[in-house]
Amino acid sequence: AQRVTQPEKLLSVFKGAPVELKCNYSYSGSPELFWYVQYSRQRLQLLLRHISRESIKGFTADLNKGETSFHLKKPFAQEEDSAMYYCALRTGTSYGKLTFGQGTILTVHP
Amino acid sequence: DVKVTQSSRYLVKRTGEKVFLECVQDMDHENMFWYRQDPGLGLRLIYFSYDVKMKEKGDIPEGYSVSREKKERFSLILESASTNQTSMYLCASSPVAEWFDEQFFGPGTRLTVL
Numbered sequence: 001a002q003r004v005t006q007p008e009k010l011l012s013v014f015k016g017a018p019v020e021l022k023c024n025y026s027y028s029g030s031p032e033l034f035w036y037v038q039y040s041r042q043r044l045q046l047l048l049r050h051i052s053r054e055s056i057k058g059f060t061a062d063l064n065k066g067e068t069s070f071h072l073k074k075p076f077a078q079e080e081d082s083a084m085y086y087c088a089l090r091t092g093t094s095y096g097k098l099t100f101g102q103g104t105i106l107t108v109h110p
Numbered sequence: 111d112v113k114v115t116q117s118s119r120y121l122v123k124r125t126g127e128k129v130f131l132e133c134v135q136d137m138d139h140e141n142m143f144w145y146r147q148d149p150g151l152g153l154r155l156i157y158f159s160y161d162v163k164m165k166e167k168g169d170i171p172e173g174y175s176v177s178r179e180k181k182e183r184f185s186l187i188l189e190s191a192s193t194n195q196t197s198m199y200l201c202a203s204s205p206v207a208e209w210f211d212e213q214f215f216g217p218g219t220r221l222t223v224l
Contacts, residue, residue: 004152006152009150024173028141032211034211036178043114043215043216043217044153044200044202044215045215046212046213051211051213074158086152090211095141096141096204096206096211096213097158097168098153098155098213099147099155099169100152100153100154101152102150102151103149103150103152103153
C-alpha cells in the first residue's frame with residue numbers, strides 16, 4: 001500500500017535562512033507527487049507538482065526515485081511562508097486519489 | 111475560479127446524533143472527496159465519488175456514509191456521531207482528466223461531538 005511520511009511535525013527557521021521540508025514515500029508504481037499548502041485561515045491549495053519541475057513562490061522540489069523522496073526546499077525563507085505543508089502522492093488512478101502525509105507546520109521567525 | 115463550499119464552518123453535535131455535512135462545487139467536476147484532517151495524522155480519505163450515485167470507500171470509512179444525488183453536491187453522513195469523530199472535515203473536487211491532477215478544497219467544517 002502507498003504511504004507518505006513527513007518526519008517533522010514542526011519546523012522553525014529564521015527569515016532569510018534556507019528551509020527544507022522532508023517527504024518520503026512508498027509506492028510500487030510510478031509516483032506522481034505534490035506539495036499542498038494551507039496558510040492561516042485559508043483553504044488547502046496546491047503549491048507545486050513534481051511533473052512540472054517548476055518553482056513556485058521560490059520553492060522547488062525534486063523527485064528522487066532512488067531515495068523515494070520529494071523534499072521541498074527554499075533557499076531564503078520569508079515570514080509569509082509560515083503555513084502547514086502537506087506532501088501528497090497520487091497513485092495513477094483516473095479518479096485522482098491522493099494519499100497525504102502527516103503535515104509539517106513551518107514557522108518563519110522575523 | 112473554482113469554488114467548493116461547505117454548508118457549515120463550525121458544528122457542535124451530541125453523541126448519537128445523525129450529522130450531515132454538505133459540500134457543493136460549481137465547476138462541473140466529476141470527482142469529489144471527503145477527508146478528515148487531524149493534527150499529526152494529516153488528511154485521511156473517508157470516501158470519494160467519481161460520478162452521480164457512485165462512491166468508493168477511502169482509507170477510514172467506518173462510521174461514515176455518503177450521498178451523491180446530484181453532480182455538484184456530495185454529502186457526508188455520520189450515522190451516529192461519536193466523540194472520536196470530532197475533527198476538521200474537508201471536501202475537495204477535481205475533474206476527470208489524466209492531464210489534470212489538482213484537487214480544489216473547501217474551507218472545512220470543524221465538527222465537535224460532545
